[in-house]
Amino acid sequence: MNFAILDGKIIERSEAKVDIEDRGYQFGDGVYEVIRIYNGKMFTAKQHLDRFYRSAESIGIVIPYTKELLTGMLNELVAKNNLGLGIIYMQITRGAAPRNHAFPAQDVLPALSAYTKEVGRPAENLESGVRTILTEDIRWLRCDIKSLNLLGNILAKQKASEVGCFEAIQHRGENVTEGSSSNVFIAQNGVVVTHPSDNFILKGITKEVILTLCKENGIAVEERVFTIKDLYDADEVFLSSTTAEVMPIIEIEGKAVHNGAPGPITKKLQELFIEAIEKECGAITKQTIK
Template identity: 70%
Template sequence: MKFAILNGTIIDRSEAKVDVEDRGYQFGDGVYEVIRVYNGKMFTPEEHMERFVKSSNSIGISLPITTEHITQLLEELIDKNNLQLGTIYMQITRGVAARNHAFPTEETVPSLVAYTKEVGRPAESLKIGVKTILTEDIRWLRCDIKSLNLLGNLLAKQKAAEAGAFEAIQHRGQDVTEGSSSNIYIVKNGTVVTHQSNNLILKGITKDVILDLCLKNNIPVEERTFTLDELALADEVFMSSTTAEVMPIIEIDGKKVRAGLPGPVTINLQELFVKEIEKQCGNL
């Protein structure tokens, strides 16, 4: 992808550089968003922008330009990069300042960057499902902020990769929280259960779409903490994220879920989710 956004201007990506004293580089002092693009259109852009602002405000960073301006720039970036199917990565940091743990002065201007990437839909995995592992959730207690501080997530994802798994399902003691880069759901007796949106998980945009689809299609839902025992006894398990969509989980720590086959509720939600994509972005 040839072009990127740097501080409100679309420039050649090769020229999009940040200072070595940018606080995002030195402290992870910033937040980010990943927005899915289908048919050259952003999927749920308003929801992503709302979460971006909320995360930014949560750590005391004010956007240097309006969300309307950012959205316009993102649309221009998609067009200039001729992106049809992929993602936009966007982040804001507190800016460039001499290294000091305390925040710099108010004169420090936040750094805003964005770029695009071609990313296909994981068609085969969506059809057959994926393998996962369990790992203790070692992250901080403000997982609702989409922070650049992702070391705990990275360690979990690497553990999954080394085990030949697609995702790591995290838990705090006996309570399941979320995946290293996804929200986790179980299905029991036709009811979808997923962790409530609080400080222990990221409030997924895809999760919100799924819950809305459940509501509109009379699929029972419970937003609550569920345990490792409930996970092991679930009729179906699936995960969701911006790029994974509604992904069936067919194995956890080497144990098959539903004999290693995606379940009917998961398949139904996949079909409903595709319809929602096509409603917003056109036929896939």
């Protein structure tokens, strides 16, 4: 993992430095993306890059590379770092300029960076499920932008971590939105339900894969707002993210979900998700499951 991308060039990671007045550093003025790597191949790369460009456009940053060129750079980065199982983290900021809240002059170029990291699959949690807590969603009202401003998410995740839980499920009043770093689903009477992809949540790529898998395999699915009561009354609850995949939730605030074990719909979606990975990236071997 000795190489990184900085402003369109693949360089030694130790040489990848950003300016102290970079607006990402000082204002969180930028967006980011995380892409999963299986067998040395990017999974759902197009969807992730589409979201990356959409997020940048939403805050007025023009990415100075075509999607095709950036895809090529990312593939080269994975190959140079000999990454089999892990992630690519990439971000773009508005660039470096003297500190001023208003946007800098148009001649200030955006700063793109990316690196890779080995990250295994959470096999034990995928099999047994995870514990969660509830917390009020205190974030801004454009959660659909994958912004570098993650303080609200961090505080929620830390709250979960402090009590030994995997995730914090956020809610605005009585309405459940999403996890601190995941989308949340319930299953009730055979129907899978998740929050609509509006400004209150991030439109998760894994979430979109799950919705497609449901529709292709005869699993009833609805995108609609649901409440904390619905969460507690659900037959099954699970979350999704790039690294967590389809993760069963077996406990919320100390209360068991589905008798404290992953449910049948969740297990079925896990199987279908693995098939989707293998279709795009090849078979997941025992080595990559660890």
